[in-house]
Amino acid sequence: MKISEPSAGAPVAAAAPTLAEELHAPTVSRAYVCQCGRPVYLGNSRCLACGTPLGYVIERLGVMPLAPVPEAAPAAAEAPADVPADVPVDAPVDETWTVFGDADGPRYRRCANFTTAAGCNWMVPLLPEAGGTGDHATDLAEGFCLACSTTRTIPDLSVEGNDVLWRKLEVAKRRLVSQLLALGLPVHTRFSDPVHGMTFDFLSSVPGQHHVMTGHQNGVVTLNAEEAEDAVRERIRAEMREPYRTLVGHFRHEIGHFYWDILIQGSPWLEGFHQLFGDETIDYAGALKSHYENGPPPDWALRYVTSYASTHPWEDWAETWAHYLHMADTADTALSFGIDAANVELTNDLFEPADLWQPDHPEASKFLDFLNGWVRLTNVLNELSRSMGQPDFYPFVLPRAAVGKLQFIHQVVTQQREGPQETPPAPAEPPKADEAPDAQAPAASTDDAGAPPQEGALSPLAA
Numbered sequence: 001m002k003i004s005e006p007s008a009g010a011p012v013a014a015a016a017p018t019l020a021e022e023l024h025a026p027t028v029s030r031a032y033v034c035q036c037g038r039p040v041y042l043g044n045s046r047c048l049a050c051g052t053p054l055g056y057v058i059e060r061l062g063v064m065p066l067a068p069v070p071e072a073a074p075a076a077a078e079a080p081a082d083v084p085a086d087v088p089v090d091a092p093v094d095e096t097w098t099v100f101g102d103a104d105g106p107r108y109r110r111c112a113n114f115t116t117a118a119g120c121n122w123m124v125p126l127l128p129e130a131g132g133t134g135d136h137a138t139d140l141a142e143g144f145c146l147a148c149s150t151t152r153t154i155p156d157l158s159v160e161g162n163d164v165l166w167r168k169l170e171v172a173k174r175r176l177v178s179q180l181l182a183l184g185l186p187v188h189t190r191f192s193d194p195v196h197g198m199t200f201d202f203l204s205s206v207p208g209q210h211h212v213m214t215g216h217q218n219g220v221v222t223l224n225a226e227e228a229e230d231a232v233r234e235r236i237r238a239e240m241r242e243p244y245r246t247l248v249g250h251f252r253h254e255i256g257h258f259y260w261d262i263l264i265q266g267s268p269w270l271e272g273f274h275q276l277f278g279d280e281t282i283d284y285a286g287a288l289k290s291h292y293e294n295g296p297p298p299d300w301a302l303r304y305v306t307s308y309a310s311t312h313p314w315e316d317w318a319e320t321w322a323h324y325l326h327m328a329d330t331a332d333t334a335l336s337f338g339i340d341a342a343n344v345e346l347t348n349d350l351f352e353p354a355d356l357w358q359p360d361h362p363e364a365s366k367f368l369d370f371l372n373g374w375v376r377l378t379n380v381l382n383e384l385s386r387s388m389g390q391p392d393f394y395p396f397v398l399p400r401a402a403v404g405k406l407q408f409i410h411q412v413v414t415q416q417r418e419g420p421q422e423t424p425p426a427p428a429e430p431p432k433a434d435e436a437p438d439a440q441a442p443a444a445s446t447d448d449a450g451a452p453p454q455e456g457a458l459s460p461l462a463a
């Protein structure tokens with residue numbers, strides 16, 4: 001892997017003794033532990049070793065062992081022996097729980113999607129009068145957790161196989177939302193903010209009718225549910241000559257558009273955005289059309305994280321934002337599990353202060369260390385993938401020009417965590433539809449391109 005042109009002088013690598021020092025403490029731990037001491041994971045709802053029920057608790061940003069509240073409910077249902085730990089068992093959702101070992105602590109219920117195909121292991125904080133924290137209470141659909149409360153439309157479950165697709169979509173979205181919370185980004189749904197609340201529509205194209213376009217408009221993220229089908233997504237990836245196409249990637253990209261509207265537009269950040277990403281007022285539909293007809297500019301790899309980022313400043317932002325979330329989550333996971341890459345022989349050069357947007361920023365050297373730790377880590381991960389004959393774990397070459405953009409995003413995110421500022425409400429934006437216009441789907445807005453919710457489609461948010 002080669003990052004960029006060689007630079008003069010001694011390798012900078014010697015300055016960074018361990019990956020942990022470079023990457024710093026994780027924002028979010030991905031290494032969760034049961035009360036029995038065994039490791040458990042983001043999707044688990046029961047410990048495989050000791051059978052303790054588990055659930056994701058938003059205030060603790062992690063999967064926690066649970067204990068039933070004795071006076072409030074019968075004992076936990078016994079899980080059938082052949083059910084894997086990450087498949088929710090048929091337990092009553094109205095049972096009340098506390099975090100294991102914190103019997104007097106806040107109380108929770110399981111999300112109503114615990115027993116549906118969504119397989120949700122997130123906990124719903126009870127209201128303070130019921131002994132809970134009431135965290136995010138105004139954002140929740142009754143009975144549902146924060147992650148599920150962002151879903152407005154789910155695939156039509158009367159269609160065979162859609163239950164599996166829906167589950168994959170929700171699993172990816174839960175990973176997204178848990179990271180947004182850990183980063184301190186605002187996560188509010190349509191229930192508390194009817195205009196800009198975070199909303200997901202998972203739609204399926206109906207043969208002979210509209211083709212569902214994955215995209216974002218005014219807080220609503222539309223995902224073509226077909227993308228949850230591995231064979232379909234892989235075919236599109238190959239056709240589009242993309243090195244990387246995943247559900248988590250789609251979510252991170254589209255949520256980038258969402259946060260542009262609420263964090264950048266009309267804010268003091270806009271000036272820096274223009275310096276780094278360019279003028280977003282240039283014709284969006286025209287830029288997208290030109291990209292699909294003519295391809296990216298020949299020198300895109302020197303300026304953008306992906307070829308698609310060269311389409312338009314908004315897409316550059318969303319691609320770079322997604323990249324930042326990839327890096328942050330993967331680095332957090334590596335550190336949570338104590339992975340270190342201190343002994344990695346780098347075959348490429350590291351980034352330097354001159355590559356940053358604001359090299360004099362007080363946190364600049366820390367961020368540079370993070371980036372260089374990332375280069376080191378991905379070198380190892382790619383070698384591991386190659387050892388297994390798999391495609392590269394990290395199939396990107398980060399150009400120096402992207403470093404400043406990543407620092408900008410890092411500062412936007414950090415400021416949110418340290419003290420959210422009120423930003424003026426964003427005016428309506430043109431939709432961003434992230435797909436090639438084709439014969440059935442002329443570059444239409446996500447609004448009219450999306451198939452209407454099919455009859456029989458369940459929605460957790462249905463009144």
Ligand SMILES: [Zn+2]
Pocket residue numbers: 034035036037038047048049050051052
């Ligand atoms: Zn256990």
Ligand SMILES: [Zn+2]
Pocket residue numbers: 111112113114120121122144145146147148149
């Ligand atoms: Zn849920």
Ligand SMILES: [Zn+2]
Pocket residue numbers: 253254257314315318432433434
């Ligand atoms: Zn986009």
